[in-house]
Amino acid sequence: MQGNCIVIGASHAAAQLAPSLRQEGWEGRIIIIGDEPHAPYHRPPLSKTFLSGEKTLEQLLIRPLAAYDKIDAEFMLGRRVEKIDRAQKTVLLDNGETLDYEKLALCTGSRPRQIPLPGVDLKGVHYLRTVADIEGIRGDLDTSKGPAKVVIIGGGYIGLETAAALNKLGVEVTVLEMMDRILQRVTAPVISEFYHRVHSEAGVNIQTGIGVDAILGENQVHSVQCSNGETLDADVVIIGAGIVPNIELAEAAGLDIDNGIAVNAYAQTSDPDIVAAGDCSSYPHKLIGSRVRLESVPNATEQAKTAAASICGKQLDNHTHPWFWSDQYDIKLQIAGFNMGYDTVLVRGDESSRSFSVWYFKGDQLLAADCINQAKEFMQAKQLLAKGINPSPGHVRDTDFDLKSLLA
Amino acid sequence: MPLINYIDASGNQFEAEVEVGSNVMQGAIDNMIDGILAECGGACACATCHCYVDQAWQDKMPAIEGAEQDLLEAVVDPKDNSRLSCQLVVTEEMDGLVVHLPASQY
Numbered sequence: 001m002q003g004n005c006i007v008i009g010a011s012h013a014a015a016q017l018a019p020s021l022r023q024e025g026w027e028g029r030i031i032i033i034g035d036e037p038h039a040p041y042h043r044p045p046l047s048k049t050f051l052s053g054e055k056t057l058e059q060l061l062i063r064p065l066a067a068y069d070k071i072d073a074e075f076m077l078g079r080r081v082e083k084i085d086r087a088q089k090t091v092l093l094d095n096g097e098t099l100d101y102e103k104l105a106l107c108t109g110s111r112p113r114q115i116p117l118p119g120v121d122l123k124g125v126h127y128l129r130t131v132a133d134i135e136g137i138r139g140d141l142d143t144s145k146g147p148a149k150v151v152i153i154g155g156g157y158i159g160l161e162t163a164a165a166l167n168k169l170g171v172e173v174t175v176l177e178m179m180d181r182i183l184q185r186v187t188a189p190v191i192s193e194f195y196h197r198v199h200s201e202a203g204v205n206i207q208t209g210i211g212v213d214a215i216l217g218e219n220q221v222h223s224v225q226c227s228n229g230e231t232l233d234a235d236v237v238i239i240g241a242g243i244v245p246n247i248e249l250a251e252a253a254g255l256d257i258d259n260g261i262a263v264n265a266y267a268q269t270s271d272p273d274i275v276a277a278g279d280c281s282s283y284p285h286k287l288i289g290s291r292v293r294l295e296s297v298p299n300a301t302e303q304a305k306t307a308a309a310s311i312c313g314k315q316l317d318n319h320t321h322p323w324f325w326s327d328q329y330d331i332k333l334q335i336a337g338f339n340m341g342y343d344t345v346l347v348r349g350d351e352s353s354r355s356f357s358v359w360y361f362k363g364d365q366l367l368a369a370d371c372i373n374q375a376k377e378f379m380q381a382k383q384l385l386a387k388g389i390n391p392s393p394g395h396v397r398d399t400d401f402d403l404k405s406l407l408a
Numbered sequence: 409m410p411l412i413n414y415i416d417a418s419g420n421q422f423e424a425e426v427e428v429g430s431n432v433m434q435g436a437i438d439n440m441i442d443g444i445l446a447e448c449g450g451a452c453a454c455a456t457c458h459c460y461v462d463q464a465w466q467d468k469m470p471a472i473e474g475a476e477q478d479l480l481e482a483v484v485d486p487k488d489n490s491r492l493s494c495q496l497v498v499t500e501e502m503d504g505l506v507v508h509l510p511a512s513q514y
Contacts, residue, residue, distance in 0.1 A: 019440045022440075023440075023442075042449045044448075044449065044451070045449075045451075062437070062449065063437055063438050064438055066438075067437075067438045067439070067440065070439075070440070071440065297447065297448070297449065298447040298448075298454070301445075301447060320514070323447075323454070325448060325451065325453040325454070327451065327453075332452075332453060332475055334453055334454075373475075374478070375453075375455075375475045375478035375479045375482070376478040376479070376481050376482050378479075378482075379455060379478075379479060379481075379482030379483070380482055383482070386514065404482070
């Protein structure tokens with residue numbers, strides 16, 4: 001457990017991997033290389049409290065720099081790794097420097113999916129993944145002629161959270177979703193309808209079933225040409241079309257790729273000296289029963305702990321169900337589990353209110369629950385999933401029935 | 409800076425200086441104190457920063473609000489002095505605060 005452990009990507013996974021390595025007994029150097037100028041920071045608030053100005057960059061940091069000093073973890077920030085040489089066990093940096101590694105951890109994360117639209121290179125067109133993206137968006141909001149106008153392409157969680165945060169800032173927001181409903185890929189229709197209503201009531205213009213033909217402007221964007229012939233004015237266009245894993249370094253190094261950098265349950269790649277964790281990796285998930293690539297912070301953190309153990313020659317099982325959250329307006333959505341492959345959807349509570357939950361089943365088996373301002377039911381769903389207990393449809397629908405009694 | 413004392417389920421004690429305006433969860437994360445997971449990073453969304461505020465300090469804590477109350481009702485082994493440490497914003501008056509950490513956050 002000597003020598004260099006190099007971590008590529010100053011990400012959520014890296015912020016956990018470094019201290020976990022020390023706890024597992026790694027004695028050599030730990031060097032975290034990141035292409036952004038910042039130490040690892042919380043990304044979820046970017047589209048929420050950071051965009052709305054409630055949180056500063058300093059408050060986003062997962063740990064202050066002093067915490068890394070304490071465990072003797074080093075950073076090389078504003079640097080990219082160009083190449084991994086597995087035979088020599090080195091990485092080549094963009095400044096020409098070469099670093100040896102004993103162990104390598106790929107925490108490269110993901111990046112926004114680019115869409116090939118005319119006009120995407122205009123000033124004022126942004127993706128949303130980094131602090132720099134948010135600073136760019138805020139800088140381009142033009143309030144000189146009344147409220148700024150923003151068109152968001154993509155009605156997924158990122159697009160909707162961004163819409164809510166901008167709405168709070170007094171911006172006129174339109175969300176364009178190509179599919180028939182927002183959140184189509186990730187939730188049941190009842191949740192899509194709920195968020196459509198909430199956003200509409202807040203004054204956000206949501207248009208579904210509408211694509212974008214082009215983004216128009218000279219140097220600076222001024223409007224968006226929609227597939228229905230309509231043109232929407234815009235100072236800023238934000239594209240939220242999902243993310244793709246950063247696999248290129250791993251692929252070029254000849255590591256196995258399968259919808260992400262393919263790792264086993266212990267975060268090990270096809271090279272015994274290289275692990276991968278977080279959004280960039282896919283792994284066989286015992287509880288889900290298939291290989292998945294999870295785009296979530298809790299997953300990155302848990303997988304990083306497992307990866308640190310593997311680097312130090314130990315096996316740490318990571319058998320938790322995934323969970324996710326989204327904050328929009330006064331609504332806290334918490335999702336327990338992973339609804340992939342569901343065939344039945346049950347609603348608990350009143351879906352026309354601002355507090356209810358939606359339960360996903362495959363046959364009798366509980367897969368997931370979307371809980372809207374229902375923190376207690378979220379916790380109960382998490383515990384039911386953890387224990388493998390499948391509540392009956394009658395129990396789920398009956399709000400007088402205490403789900404906690406099933407956990408006893 | 410206020411000094412916060414964290415005592416884990418085995419009785420091990422850790423001290424951490426935590427800035428005013430930060431919170432008890434962040435103090436644990438910054439100082440690599442195990443027992444606080446903080447999966448959501450302080451968004452009051454996960455209840456993996458559950459702690460027990462020492463009885464002597466309970467009345468000096470901020471009030472429990474909405475989501476925290478709901479989450480606390482469903483944590484493992486809830487007690488009267490259960491809190492989510494991300495909601496405990498540190499003040500000068502909290503110098504010397506003692507919190508006890510649960511055996512598990514799940």
